[in-house]
Amino acid sequence: MAGRFVVEAGEGEVILSGGFGVVGKVSGEETGGSYAVVEHPMEPGALAAPPHTHEDVDEVSFVVEGEIGVWMDGEEFRAGAGSYILKPRGVPHTFWNAGAERARVVEIISPAGFEKYFDELAGILASTPSGEPPGFGKISETAGRFGMTFHMEKMAEIMEKHGVELR
Numbered sequence: 011m012a013g014r015f016v017v018e019a020g021e022g023e024v025i026l027s028g029g030f031g032v033v034g035k036v037s038g039e040e041t042g043g044s045y046a047v048v049e050h051p052m053e054p055g056a057l058a059a060p061p062h063t064h065e066d067v068d069e070v071s072f073v074v075e076g077e078i079g080v081w082m083d084g085e086e087f088r089a090g091a092g093s094y095i096l097k098p099r100g101v102p103h104t105f106w107n108a109g110a111e112r113a114r115v116v117e118i119i120s121p122a123g124f125e126k127y128f129d130e131l132a133g134i135l136a137s138t139p140s141g142e143p144p145g146f147g148k149i150s151e152t153a154g155r156f157g158m159t160f161h162m163e164k165m166a167e168i169m170e171k172h173g174v175e176l177r
Contacts, residue, residue, distance in 0.1 A: 022034050029176075033050075035048060048116075050114065052113045053112055057104065064100070067123075069118065072118075073095070073114075075091050077089070078090075078113055
């Protein structure tokens with residue numbers, strides 16, 4: 011097997027920054043498509059994404075620091091540092107920073123491929139004129155190509171109940 015065997019602390023490509031960040035740690039190319047790993051630094055009050063379902067991707071999130079709120083198929087949970095969050099394909103979910111401090115989540119995506127969605131999302135956000143909201147139609151279309159369906163009917167309720175927003 012060729013390639014690297016260690017990803018040092020602080021290594022990785024910053025794909026998105028802001029309230030909800032994405033740092034690529036291990037790409038699907040490095041694992042033969044088996045899995046990918048990304049890290050999500052999250053500011054207080056940041057919602058990771060609208061509630062959504064993955065058609066053919068399983069995710070496992072490990073909370074490294076902070077406290078994460080999770081909405082999963084109509085149920086809500088809190089997960090502190092050291093907790094694992096299992097997000098199987100086909101199950102609607104979202105998560106947010108539920109604490110007053112910065113949080114950090116490491117996410118394993120299996121099989122690999124979905125991590126490329128974040129690259130495309132970054133491109134959409136970068137091409138949005140300053141001060142304007144990004145075009146949700148373009149984001150939704152891109153998500154659909156990666157087998158992700160948004161459940162916008164739950165978005166306002168989650169944002170209002172938990173005082174969170176997309177950032």
